[in-house]
Amino acid sequence: xxxxxxxxxxxxxxxxxxxxxxxxxxxxxxxxxxxxxxxxxxxxxxxxxxxxxxxxxxxxxxxxxxxxxxxxxxxxxxxxxxxxxxxxxxxxxxxxxxxxxxxxxxxxxxxxxxxxxxxxxxxxxxxxxxxxxxxxxxxxxxxxxxxxxxxxxxxxxxxxxxxxxxxxxxxxxxxxxxxxxxxxxxxxxxxxxxxxxxxxxxxxxxxxxxxxxxxxx
Amino acid sequence: xxxxxxxxxxxxxxxxxxxxxxxxxxxxxxxxxxxxxxxxxxxxxxxxxxxxxxxxxxxxxxxxxxxxxxxxxxxxxxxxxxxxxxxxxxxxxxxxxxxxxxxxxxxxxxxxxxxxxxxxxxxxxxxxxxxxxxxxxxxxxxxxxxxxxxxxxxxxxxxxxxxxxxxxxxxxxxxxxxxxxxxxxxxxxxxxxxxxxxxxxxxxxxxxxxxxxxxxx
Numbered sequence: 001x002x003x004x005x006x007x008x009x010x011x012x013x014x015x016x017x018x019x020x021x022x023x024x025x026x027x028x029x030x031x032x033x034x035x036x037x038x039x040x041x042x043x044x045x046x047x048x049x050x051x052x053x054x055x056x057x058x059x060x061x062x063x064x065x066x067x068x069x070x071x072x073x074x075x076x077x078x079x080x081x082x083x084x085x086x087x088x089x090x091x092x093x094x095x096x097x098x099x100x101x102x103x104x105x106x107x108x109x110x111x112x113x114x115x116x117x118x119x120x121x122x123x124x125x126x127x128x129x130x131x132x133x134x135x136x137x138x139x140x141x142x143x144x145x146x147x148x149x150x151x152x153x154x155x156x157x158x159x160x161x162x163x164x165x166x167x168x169x170x171x172x173x174x175x176x177x178x179x180x181x182x183x184x185x186x187x188x189x190x191x192x193x194x195x196x197x198x199x200x201x202x203x204x205x206x207x208x209x210x211x212x213x214x215x216x217x
Numbered sequence: 218x219x220x221x222x223x224x225x226x227x228x229x230x231x232x233x234x235x236x237x238x239x240x241x242x243x244x245x246x247x248x249x250x251x252x253x254x255x256x257x258x259x260x261x262x263x264x265x266x267x268x269x270x271x272x273x274x275x276x277x278x279x280x281x282x283x284x285x286x287x288x289x290x291x292x293x294x295x296x297x298x299x300x301x302x303x304x305x306x307x308x309x310x311x312x313x314x315x316x317x318x319x320x321x322x323x324x325x326x327x328x329x330x331x332x333x334x335x336x337x338x339x340x341x342x343x344x345x346x347x348x349x350x351x352x353x354x355x356x357x358x359x360x361x362x363x364x365x366x367x368x369x370x371x372x373x374x375x376x377x378x379x380x381x382x383x384x385x386x387x388x389x390x391x392x393x394x395x396x397x398x399x400x401x402x403x404x405x406x407x408x409x410x411x412x413x414x415x416x417x418x419x420x421x422x423x424x425x426x427x428x429x430x431x432x433x434x
Contacts, residue, residue, distance in 0.1 A: 107401065138431075150430040154412075181415045184324065188408045195371075195405045198398045199429060207431045212416060213367040214355075214425040 003169070004065035006030040006058045006080060007072030009040040012096055012134060015142025016069065016173070018044055021052035022145065023172040028054045030061030037061070062087040067169065069094040069134075070120070074109075075102070077116055081123050089127045092162045094169075095120045095186070096134045098193040106198040108191050117157070117186035131157035131166045132186040135193045137175065138200075138207035151209025154180040154189045178212050220386070221282035223247040223275045223297060224289030226257040229313055229351060232359025233286065235261055236390040238269035239362065245271045247278030254278070279304040284386065286311040286351075287337070291326075292319070294333055298340050306344045309379045311386075312337045312403075313351045315410040323415040325408050334374070334403035348374035348383045349403040352410045354392070355417075355424035368426025371397040371406045395429050 003020055005013045008029035021027045021044070029044075031037035037055030045051050062068050062084035068091060072080050077097045097116040101107035113119035117132040124130060133155045134142075141149045153170045155177050157163050163179060170177035180189060192210060199208040220237055222230045225246035238244045238261070246261070248254035254272030261270050279285050279301035285308060289297050294314045314333040318324035330336035334349040341347060350372045351359075358366045370387045372394050374380050380396060387394035397406060409427060416425040 106398070108405075141431075178416070179419060180412060181323070181419060185412055185415065188325075188405070188412045191405045191408065195397060195402055196429075198402065199395070199432065202396060202398060203432045205431050205433065209430040211428040211430055212413075212425055213428055214358075214422050215416065215420045216422065 001067065002026040002028065002065040003067045003069065004028040004030050004061035005069045005071055006061060006084065007070060007076065009036050010071055010073070011139035012071045012142055014040065014044055015139060015145060016071070016134065017053050018048065018145040019142065019173040020169070021048060025172070027052065028056050028061045028065060030056055030058040032058060059084050059087060065091070067092045067094065067165070069096055071096045074099040074116060077119065078123065081120055085124060088124055092129045092131060092165055093120060093124060094134070094166055095130055095132050098135050098190045100194055100197070106194055106201065108194045110187060110191070114184060115187035115190050117183050117190070121158070121183055129157065129159040129162035130183065131155060131159070131162050132183070132189055133166050133170060135190050136196060136210055138209065141207040141209070149175055149209070150211070151175070152211050153177045156180040156183055156185040156189060158183045178215065218284065219243040219245065219282045220284045220286065221245040221247050221278035222286045222288055223278060223301065224287060224293065226253050227288055227290070228356035229288045229359055231257065231261055232356060232362060233288070233351065233390070234270050235265065235362040236359065237386070238265060240389040242389070244269065245273050245278045245282060247273055247275040249275060276301050276304060282308070284309045284311065284382070286313055288313045291316040291333060294336065295340065298337055302341060305341055309346045309348060309382055310337060310341060311351070311383055312347055312349050315352050315407045317411055323411055323418065325411045327404060327408070331401060332404035332407050334407070335400050338375070338400055346374065346376040346379035347400065348372060348376070348379050349400070349406055350383050350387060352407050353413060353427055355426065358424040358426070366392055366426070367428070368392070369428050370394045373397040373400055373402040373406060375400045395432065
């Protein structure tokens with residue numbers, strides 16, 4: 001399976017790329033600048049000791065992949081989605097963005113649609129299967145790809161089959177995935193990130209996370 | 218310390234009362250009907266084999282306690298707070314209410330103030346120290362007071378000292394408490410309950426919960 005990570009040169013992208021590449025997926029890092037994408041891909045390949053990750057411009061990365069993840073800061077959420085919209089029809093779009101308050105990352109600034117995920121679905125229309133995932137996993141923890149991550153990944157979106165595919169993609173990274181239901185839950189999942197950022201600051205740690213308890217094992 | 222649980226004959230109240238009574242606190246169950254409060258208190262005392270819990274009408278229960286917890290359904294949130302407001306000045310008020318959508322408990326219906334907790338603070342004014350806690354712990358798990366609970370309690374509110382007191386009250390119940398910061402985080406903490414109710418339904422369990430990972434032990 002080909003998975004592209006748009007904005008993949010940023011915070012979460014490299015960790016996600018490394019973990020998916022190690023799981024045997026064809027991973028593409030997308031960036032606004034193709035050169036930057038290629039440079040980061042080369043750095044990650046060097047770290048892996050294998051040529052597993054490619055770098056492309058965002059639209060090209062979106063065009064060739066079956067699953068497209070978006071990891072840009074929320075300020076670039078709408079513009080990036082619009083720039084690749086034509087390549088996404090019928091595909092799975094994993095929204096990793098969190099609409100944090102730009103003046104205080106411990107607070108949310110939820111968009112009118114309710115959440116980044118719901119905004120993405122609104123922009124892309126029903127032909128694209130938008131699924132939220134990875135919002136609560138710290139970039140720091142993701143990047144240390146040799147280490148397990150003590151954080152569940154809540155997965156939500158309106159297309160059950162697409163959700164199932166993303167649940168599997170999360171598990172392939174070695175993370176535990178939880179089916180968090182429909183897209184409207186993304187506002188809760190995204191908001192949790194602001195709470196965790198607050199905990200990181202208050203408790204002076206880098207990677208607080210969450211686990212869901214009481215589910216069947 | 219005297220702790221009253223208003224609406225304590227409902228879902229969460231009995232479990233909280235049993236656990237606090239076992240920890241040596243003076244616990245009062247409050248209800249709109251004094252007889253009902255006394256009856257439930259008597260049942261719980263029988264279960265404990267000791268006379269530790271009293272039953273009173275809500276206003277009386279609020280008047281004699283130093284810490285007052287509210288566990289009514291959200292539909293009775295404002296009216297119950299207004300009915301005891303005159304007895305709360307200078308005290309700690311623990312809001313346990315969750316503003317779920319009445320037609321779908323997997324969804325929130327957040328009040329204009331942002332959360333039940335912020336609404337309570339708005340109604341009560343600055344002389345009352347409103348703190349959110351216990352929203353994510355299932356009533357079912359609380360009630361089985363012989364069993365440990367696999368769920369953290371996120372505690373938030375604007376008064377740091379009051380938050381500290383509530384953190385300790387949570388720990389006295391044998392639960393792990395996490396300092397979740399200011400009152401605006403209550404909208405996240407309360408919303409998590411809707412997510413957990415959805416997980417209970419989707420995974421066919423009774424008591425899904427959350428743990429915060431990555432904090433200092």
